[in-house]
Amino acid sequence: xxxxxxxxxxxxxxxxxxxxxxxxxxxxxxxxxxxxxxxxxxxxxxxxxxxxxxxxxxxxxxxxxxxxxxxxxxxxxxxxxxxxxxxxxxxxxxxxxxxxxxxxxxxxxxxxxxxxxxxxxxxxxxxxxxxxxxxxxxxxxxxxxxxxxxxxxxxxxxxxxxxxxxxxxxxxxxxxxxxxxxxxxxxxxxxxxxxxxxxxxxxxxxxxxxxxxxxxxxxxxxxxxxxxxxxxxxxxxxxxxxxxxxxxxxxxxxxxxxxxxxxxxxxxxxxxxxxxxxxxxxxxxxxxxxxxxxxxxxxxxxxxxxxxxxxxxxxxxxxxxxxxxxxxxxxxxxxxxxxxxxxxxxxxxxxxxxxxxxxxxxxxxxxxxxxxxxxxxxxxxxxxxxxxxxxxxxxxxxxxxxxxxxxxxxxxxxxxxxxxxxxxxxxxxxxxxxxxxxxxxxxxxxxxxxxxxxxxxxxxxxxxxxxxxxxxxxxxxxxxxxxxxxxxxxxxxxxxxxxxxxxxxxxxxxxxxxxxxxxxxxxxxxxxxxxxxx
Amino acid sequence: xxxxxxxxxxxxxxxxxxxxxxxxxxxxxxxxxxxxxxxxxxxxxxxxxxxxxxxxxxxxxxxxxxxxxxxxxxxxxxxxxxxxxxxxxxxxxxxxxxxxxxxxxxxxxxxxxxxxxxxxxxxxxxxxxxxxxxxxxxxxxxxxxxxxxxxxxxxxxxxxxxxxxxxxxxxxxxxxxxxxxxxxxxxxxxxxxxxxxxxxxxxxxxxxxxxxxxxxxxxxxxxxxxxxxxxxxxxxxxxxxxxxxxxxxxxxxxxxxxxxxxxxxxxxxxxxxxxxxxxxxxxxxxxxxxxxxxxxxxxxxxxxxxxxxxxxxxxxxxxxxxxxxxxxxxxxxxxxxxxxxxxxxxxxxxxxxxxxxxxxxxxxxxxxxxx
Numbered sequence: 076x077x078x079x080x081x082x083x084x085x086x087x088x089x090x091x092x093x094x095x096x097x098x099x100x101x102x103x104x105x106x107x108x109x110x111x112x113x114x115x116x117x118x119x120x121x122x123x124x125x126x127x128x129x130x131x132x133x134x135x136x137x138x139x140x141x142x143x144x145x146x147x148x149x150x151x152x153x154x155x156x157x158x159x160x161x162x163x164x165x166x167x168x169x170x171x172x173x174x175x176x177x178x179x180x181x182x183x184x185x186x187x188x189x190x191x192x193x194x195x196x197x198x199x200x201x202x203x204x205x206x207x208x209x210x211x212x213x214x215x216x217x218x219x220x221x222x223x224x225x226x227x228x229x230x231x232x233x234x235x236x237x238x239x240x241x242x243x244x245x246x247x248x249x250x251x252x253x254x255x256x257x258x259x260x261x262x263x264x265x266x267x268x269x270x271x272x273x274x275x276x277x278x279x280x281x282x283x284x285x286x287x288x289x290x291x292x293x294x295x296x297x298x299x300x301x302x303x304x305x306x307x308x309x310x311x312x313x314x315x316x317x318x319x320x321x322x323x324x325x326x327x328x329x330x331x332x333x334x335x336x337x338x339x340x341x342x343x344x345x346x347x348x349x350x351x352x353x354x355x356x357x358x359x360x361x362x363x364x365x366x367x368x369x370x371x372x373x374x375x376x377x378x379x380x381x382x383x384x385x386x387x388x389x390x391x392x393x394x395x396x397x398x399x400x401x402x403x404x405x406x407x408x409x410x411x412x413x414x415x416x417x418x419x420x421x422x423x424x425x426x427x428x429x430x431x432x433x434x435x436x437x438x439x440x441x442x443x444x445x446x447x448x449x450x451x452x453x454x455x456x457x458x459x460x461x462x463x464x465x466x467x468x469x470x471x472x473x474x475x476x477x478x479x480x481x482x483x484x485x486x487x488x489x490x491x492x493x494x495x496x497x498x499x500x501x502x503x504x505x506x507x508x509x510x511x512x513x514x515x516x517x518x519x520x521x522x523x524x525x526x527x528x529x530x531x532x533x534x535x536x537x538x539x540x541x542x543x544x545x546x547x548x549x550x551x552x553x554x555x556x557x558x559x560x561x562x563x564x565x566x567x568x569x570x571x572x573x574x575x576x577x578x579x580x581x582x583x584x585x586x587x588x589x590x591x592x593x594x595x596x597x598x599x600x601x602x603x604x605x606x607x608x609x
Numbered sequence: 610x611x612x613x614x615x616x617x618x619x620x621x622x623x624x625x626x627x628x629x630x631x632x633x634x635x636x637x638x639x640x641x642x643x644x645x646x647x648x649x650x651x652x653x654x655x656x657x658x659x660x661x662x663x664x665x666x667x668x669x670x671x672x673x674x675x676x677x678x679x680x681x682x683x684x685x686x687x688x689x690x691x692x693x694x695x696x697x698x699x700x701x702x703x704x705x706x707x708x709x710x711x712x713x714x715x716x717x718x719x720x721x722x723x724x725x726x727x728x729x730x731x732x733x734x735x736x737x738x739x740x741x742x743x744x745x746x747x748x749x750x751x752x753x754x755x756x757x758x759x760x761x762x763x764x765x766x767x768x769x770x771x772x773x774x775x776x777x778x779x780x781x782x783x784x785x786x787x788x789x790x791x792x793x794x795x796x797x798x799x800x801x802x803x804x805x806x807x808x809x810x811x812x813x814x815x816x817x818x819x820x821x822x823x824x825x826x827x828x829x830x831x832x833x834x835x836x837x838x839x840x841x842x843x844x845x846x847x848x849x850x851x852x853x854x855x856x857x858x859x860x861x862x863x864x865x866x867x868x869x870x871x872x873x874x875x876x877x878x879x880x881x882x883x884x885x886x887x888x889x890x891x892x893x894x895x896x897x898x899x900x901x902x903x904x905x906x907x908x909x910x911x912x913x914x915x916x917x918x919x920x921x922x923x924x925x926x927x928x929x930x931x932x933x934x935x936x937x938x939x940x941x942x943x944x945x946x947x948x949x950x951x952x953x954x955x956x957x958x959x960x961x962x963x964x965x966x967x968x969x970x971x972x973x974x975x976x977x978x979x980x
Binding site for chain 1: 822825826827828830831833834837838840841842844845846847965966968969972973975976
């Protein structure tokens, strides 16, 4: 029984870089049999990469493997495909469901592992002509469900299930694999109602009692306290701290999660800045059906000339807000802009009322990739406001004014320091940062009264980041344009914004001035108001 | 609990979901008195056409199950069947043994064509229908090349009945006197004036049983999985590409057999037209039966054939009685098939979009419930 004393899983100074960018540094921890380990950290802290290594996901090999050792039962393993990990008894439940909507729970649980009946015909046509043993399938599915300890109807179609039951189906599938010893749950409760989440936490306890270890990734810190034995807090690719769940608190974890040192070239927001009391944009009961970023009920007021930040964890709905208001996804509720109500689901009406939007989907929504920079910058202004056009025959015929287009493009190239060979270069040939600047220039050229900017720094390097943020800030200060910036990076918001709204579960969980310490925002992000946390 | 309340029978929904069959039922009811056919004649005709077409239409079910939509490539199977028929006619092999031999010749051709088609469709995922439609046009050219120039000099066939007087190439129409109704006449009996071709019915019943059995096999289960979500199926370790190719191969082979039954029932082979027409008519018939691009059952097959062909029988006569021209029915037949296919494709899109809008409605309702 010496194996029992060895930890089930051990990671020894695991590290990983993508294209010279370190994303994991010296990560070491151990996990014993039947233990429940909580893993918390902001988006981009390295949790997913760590799990990808544990699973032997192909993306790891394709980008040059990893450093350090992964040991199972004290023996080093190097998984080269998720199948290897499965064989070693590791199962994972991903954030996105991997279920077939037209199959029942039982069929999904045993997908491609269905028990079969041999028949005469299979001698002729091979194994795939075996019929499926429905009774046994049912029995095995029920076994897995019972092991998990939840109530789930094996005959229910996945398409008719509430989200929680889908989650249970997914977990049951992992459990039904006979050799399962370690189960990784990636934010399983994010989509669940409170009651369902409770059931799931009980199920985790059940599994742990049966000797199955669990790695539990979540943003809801209370759940960590409820069910985990220990917690690992990650930030910027490192393990910041390993805590005993019994002796820590939500506040401590939230602080560790977000409390990074801020090295920045941008000055913090001026203290004496005065924001007018006039509400320029008011949003009431907004819902947006944007897949993966559902907005349920957002109420928000933006003041004139303000720089408002909207933050929150991925998938909570912050991206849905501008996309919904600007009419890119089905939405409902009331939006009023300087006294006029804005019709939803109508992008043109938004643009006509001097709203503009820089999308997070730079290449898809933001740019005409195969066209020149001139076209990219001038096109919306031409389309919406009829700028850069020469009129003939009393406006019957409109010709493009190439001279004016070139002039405005060169103005923005200079102003935003866009690196390009000429204003005629194609947009797809620029780097991510410069593309982002083109997107900004495009919306500046519209001369909007209010500008939504969604994830302006996603996927661009630090130098370009500072420039983009600087440009936005200047635009706000110089021209008095109201800006609403949505970003996953809290520090970035704190550098630029006057106030920051945090979105949790499709609703505003709080709005605080940007000077508030970051752990307060951290607490809002994990869905607790300050009072509750204390 | 909410779900159950919603399941209540909704007339509007029922009509929206079954609009195509409903249009046809109405059409037939309107045309019936105008045409003035006796019910016995109609029943006899319907049974003949059921027998003639159902094997072909049934062959479409499996690709739909695998999520590949309507297999316009069934034309390839029909070509294979026709080649088989051409050979046995040239060799003068008579009756059921002749048809069996035709099937044996057609099978490998259908397998190769189906495999080729499946391979192509795997390269054009998500655009299977238009691709298979174009493949059938393309292969039609190859078929014509073989039949028009290959048969005679390259493929030795020397039968005045089949080959053109110039010495090569197959005649435009071939009289299939050797095999005409030979399956149907075997074990046929009459109920009053209505002919019941028992053996053909047994064959069709057998294919239905095979399809039901097939749904229960591992391969059938895999196809259903692949049809719903290729990525999920792949993650679970199902060989997605292979499964899809198999579904097309099976469909093509069944289409070849179906074509042989069809031709023997018709008694003449229209060498250069039969196959392309039959693809269109089979698909239209299936859709008339209430199938969609993603869902089709045996029930749809038979209902579709009955309604579609009832209309074919009724409209020429109705047209003749109304304005003295039978042509109008012929004309009707072609434009209605294309119309039905277009309508079904558009309805399918609308339905998907409506389902998407549902999820938005759920959000709005959730908010109202809270307030």
